[in-house]
Amino acid sequence: MILDAKHAMLQKLFREFAQTEFTKELQDRLDQTGEFDWDIHKKMAKYGFMGLRIPKEYGGSGMDYLAYALMIEELARVDAVLSIYANTSNSLGGGPLLLAGSEEQKKKYLPPVASGEKIVVFCLTEPGAGSDAGGTTTTAVQDGDDFILNGRKTFVSGAPMADWAIIFAKTDPTARGSRGISMFILDMKLPGVTLGAPEKKMGINGYPTCDIVMENVRVPGDCLVGQLNKGFSIAMRTLDGGRLGMAAQAVGIAQSCLDEAVKYAKERKQFGRPISDFQGVSFMLADMEAEIQAARQLVYHAAELKDHNMDATRACSAAKLIAAETANRCAYKAVQIHGGYGYIKEYKVERLYRDARICSIYEGTSQIQQVVIAADLLKNA
Amino acid sequence: MKIFVTVKQVPDTSGKVAVKPDGTLDRASMATITNPDDMNAVEAALKIKDETGCRVIAVSMGPMTAESMLRELMAMGVDEGLLISGREFGGSDTYATSQIIAAGIDHYGLEPDDIIFSGRQAIDGDTAQVGPQIAEKLHIPQVSYAGEVTKAGNKLTVKRMLEDGYMTVEVETPCLITCIKELNEPRYMSVSGIDGCFDKPLIIYDYNELKDHPLIDPTTIGLKGSPTNIYKSFTPPQKGAGRMLTGSAKETAKELASVLSEKHLI
Numbered sequence: 338m339i340l341d342a343k344h345a346m347l348q349k350l351f352r353e354f355a356q357t358e359f360t361k362e363l364q365d366r367l368d369q370t371g372e373f374d375w376d377i378h379k380k381m382a383k384y385g386f387m388g389l390r391i392p393k394e395y396g397g398s399g400m401d402y403l404a405y406a407l408m409i410e411e412l413a414r415v416d417a418v419l420s421i422y423a424n425t426s427n428s429l430g431g432g433p434l435l436l437a438g439s440e441e442q443k444k445k446y447l448p449p450v451a452s453g454e455k456i457v458v459f460c461l462t463e464p465g466a467g468s469d470a471g472g473t474t475t476t477a478v479q480d481g482d483d484f485i486l487n488g489r490k491t492f493v494s495g496a497p498m499a500d501w502a503i504i505f506a507k508t509d510p511t512a513r514g515s516r517g518i519s520m521f522i523l524d525m526k527l528p529g530v531t532l533g534a535p536e537k538k539m540g541i542n543g544y545p546t547c548d549i550v551m552e553n554v555r556v557p558g559d560c561l562v563g564q565l566n567k568g569f570s571i572a573m574r575t576l577d578g579g580r581l582g583m584a585a586q587a588v589g590i591a592q593s594c595l596d597e598a599v600k601y602a603k604e605r606k607q608f609g610r611p612i613s614d615f616q617g618v619s620f621m622l623a624d625m626e627a628e629i630q631a632a633r634q635l636v637y638h639a640a641e642l643k644d645h646n647m648d649a650t651r652a653c654s655a656a657k658l659i660a661a662e663t664a665n666r667c668a669y670k671a672v673q674i675h676g677g678y679g680y681i682k683e684y685k686v687e688r689l690y691r692d693a694r695i696c697s698i699y700e701g702t703s704q705i706q707q708v709v710i711a712a713d714l715l716k717n718a
Numbered sequence: 719m720k721i722f723v724t725v726k727q728v729p730d731t732s733g734k735v736a737v738k739p740d741g742t743l744d745r746a747s748m749a750t751i752t753n754p755d756d757m758n759a760v761e762a763a764l765k766i767k768d769e770t771g772c773r774v775i776a777v778s779m780g781p782m783t784a785e786s787m788l789r790e791l792m793a794m795g796v797d798e799g800l801l802i803s804g805r806e807f808g809g810s811d812t813y814a815t816s817q818i819i820a821a822g823i824d825h826y827g828l829e830p831d832d833i834i835f836s837g838r839q840a841i842d843g844d845t846a847q848v849g850p851q852i853a854e855k856l857h858i859p860q861v862s863y864a865g866e867v868t869k870a871g872n873k874l875t876v877k878r879m880l881e882d883g884y885m886t887v888e889v890e891t892p893c894l895i896t897c898i899k900e901l902n903e904p905r906y907m908s909v910s911g912i913d914g915c916f917d918k919p920l921i922i923y924d925y926n927e928l929k930d931h932p933l934i935d936p937t938t939i940g941l942k943g944s945p946t947n948i949y950k951s952f953t954p955p956q957k958g959a960g961r962m963l964t965g966s967a968k969e970t971a972k973e974l975a976s977v978l979s980e981k982h983l984i
C-alpha cells in the first residue's frame with residue numbers, strides 16, 4: 338500500500354515522536370521496574386494519541402483504522418510496551434463504548450479517556466476462561482435498578498491505573514455457552530473492587546497487568562453497556578479491531594528486530610569480514626524482510642477493510658496470526674545473528690525476544706486465530 | 719496582530735549527501751527537512767499564538783514541492799502558508815531571496831503590531847543573511863540570535879546570545895527576530911493538526927502576483943539579480959580528530975610540551 342499524504346504525515350509524527358521521546362533510559366526503566374510512566378502517557382495524550390480513534394464529538398480526532406495501525410506499528414518499533422499506552426483507549430477500552438454505548442455513556446466516559454486523564458481497561462479473561470472467553474463465570478444479578486457483580490477477572494492490562502473497567506458477566510445463568518453475557522462499565526473505586534498483585538511478566542514490562550476481584554459490587558443500572566445478555570458479540574467485535582492493533586504491534590516489533598539485526602550484521606566482524614557477508618546470515622535478513630513486508634500488507638489491508646465497513650473478521654485474524662508468528666521468528670533470528678551478545682541485556686534484541694513472545698498469546702492465541710479463520714472459511718465454503 | 723515565520727526546505731544532511739559533478743548540492747535526490755533553526759522560529763511564533771490567539775503565517779520561497787513542508791507546519795499549528803514560487807525567482811542568492819520574501823510579506827500586508835520570526839541560518843548555506851536583509855528591505859528593526867523572547871504589549875524583550883555573553887534588547891513591533899536552537903524546543907505535529915492541515919489556506923505568489931512590487935525587478939531577483947558569483951565549491955579535507963588534554967594546568971602544559979617536542983614542533 339502506498340500511503341496518502343495524510344497517513345504519511347501521521348506515520349512521520351509517530352516515528353519522530355517515538356524515536357525522540359522513547360529514550361533508552363525510559364525503555365530500560367520500564368523494563369526493569371515494570372512501573373507505569375505517567376509523564377510519557379501525558380505527553381502522548383497531549384499530541385492526540387489516546388483519542389486517535391475516538392470520534393471528534395467525544396473529544397478524540399476520529400482517525401481511521403489505518404492511522405491506528407500506523408501508530409501502533411511505529412510506537413512498537415521503538416518500544417512495544419509504549420505502543421500499549423496508546424492502544425487501550427483506541428481499542429479494547431474505548432471500543433466497546435463506541436460499539437454499544439448509549440449517547441450519555443459515550444459523552445460521560447470517552448472525552449476523559451481521549452484526553453488521557455482517565456484510563457479504561459478491558460476484562461474478559463478469567464482464571465478458568467481464557468481462549469474459551471464465553472466460559473465467563475463472573476455473575477451480575479439484577480437487584481432493583483442495580484446489578485450485583487461477583488467474580489474474578491485475570492491478566493487485566495492496565496488494571497492498577499484504571500479508573501474504569503469493561504466487565505463481561507453472566508446475567509442469564511440458564512443460557513448456555515457464550516449466551517447470556519452482558520457488558521458493564523465498572524467504576525474501579527466502588528466498594529468491593531480489589532486488585533491482585535501485579536504479575537511478574539516475561540516482557541512488555543512497564544504496563545502493569547493484574548487481576549480484578551469483585552465481591553458483591555453494587556453497580557448502578559446505567560453502567561450496563563448495550564443490551565442485556567448481548568455482551569459477548571460486542572466483545573468479539575471489539576476484539577476484531579483489537580487484533581488489528583496487536584498485529585500492527587507485532588509488525589513493529591518484527592521491524593525492530595530486523596533493524597537491530599541489519600545494524601549488527603554490518604558491524605560485527607568474524608573471519609576477517611562483516612558477518613553480513615555470509616549468506617547464512619544475509620539470507621536470514623532477507624527472510625525477515627520478506628515476512629515483515631507480507632505481514633505489514635496484511636495489517637494495512639485489514640485496516641482498509643474495516644475503514645470501508647467491510648467484514649474484516651477473517652482478515653484481522655489472518656493479520657494477527659501471520660504478524661505474531663513473524664515477530665516471533667524475527668526475534669529468534671535477530672538474537673541468533675547477535676550470537677552471545679543477543680543473550681545479554683545490554684542489547685535491545687534481548688528485550689525484543691521477550692516482548693515478541695506475547696504477540697501470539699494475547700487477544701487470542703495463534704491457535705484461536707486459526708479457529709476464527711477456519712470457522713469463517715468453512716462457514717462460507 | 720499576526721506573525722510571519724520565514725521557513726526553508728533544506729536537504730537532510732543527516733542522511734546521504736548527494737553532490738553534482740560541479741560541486742553543488744544535488745537537492746532533487748536528497749530527502750528534505752524544514753531548516754532546523756526555522757523550526758525554533760515556528761515554535762516561538764506558536765508560543766505567542768498560544769498566549770494571544772494571533773494568526774501565524776509561514777512564508778517560504780521555493781519550488782511547489784515546498785507545500786509538503788508548509789502542510790507539516792500547519793499540522794503543528796501554523797494557520798496559513800504563503801509560498802512564493804516561480805521560475806523567475808530561481809537561482810537567487812541571499813540578496814535576491816530577501817528582496818523577494820520582503821516583497822511577499824509586504825504584499826500580504828505588514829501591520830504595526832506584526833512580528834517576523836526567522837531562523838538564524840539555513841543548514842545548506844549557513845549565511846545567516848536572509849533574515850536581517852528582509853528586515854532591512856522592509857525598514858523595520860531586527861534582533862538576531864534570539865535565545866529568549868518575551869512579549870508585553872507592542873514591546874519584545876530579546877536575549878541575544880553572543881559568543882562571549884549575551885545582550886538584552888528591547889524592540890517594538892513591527893520587527894524581525896532571528897532565532898537560534900537554544901530558544902525553545904519545537905513541538906511535534908499533532909494528530910488533530912494533521913487532520914486539519916489540508917484544509918488550511920495555502921496562498922501562492924508567483925512572479926505575476928509580485929511583479930509590480932517596488933522591490934521586484936528583473937535586475938534584483940533570480941540568478942541575474944544575484945550579486946553573488948560562485949567561484950568554486952569544494953568539500954574541505956577532513957581534519958583528524960583532535961585530542962583533549964585533561965588534568966591540572968601544570969600537568970597538561972607539561973604533556974602538551976612533550977607532545978609538541980615529540981612532533982619536533984618546538
Ligand SMILES: Cc1cc2nc3c(=O)[nH]c(=O)nc-3n(C[C@H](O)[C@H](O)[C@H](O)COP(=O)(O)OP(=O)(O)OC[C@H]3O[C@@H](n4cnc5c(N)ncnc54)[C@H](O)[C@@H]3O)c2cc1C
Nearest residue numbers: 459460461462467468469492493494698699700701702704
Ligand atoms: C500480558 C498479558 C496481558 C493480557 N491482557 C488482557 C486484558 O487486558 N484483558 C483480557 O481480558 N485478557 C488479557 N490477557 C489474557 C489473554 O488474552 C489470554 O491469556 C489468552 O486469551 C489465552 O488464554 P489463557 O491464558 O487462559 O490460555 P488457554 O486458553 O488456557 O490456552 C492454553 C493453550 O491452549 C490452546 N488452546 C485453547 N483452546 C484451544 C482450541 N480450541 N484449539 C486449539 N488450541 C487451543 C491455546 O492456543 C494455548 O496454546 C492478557 C494476557 C497476558 C499474558
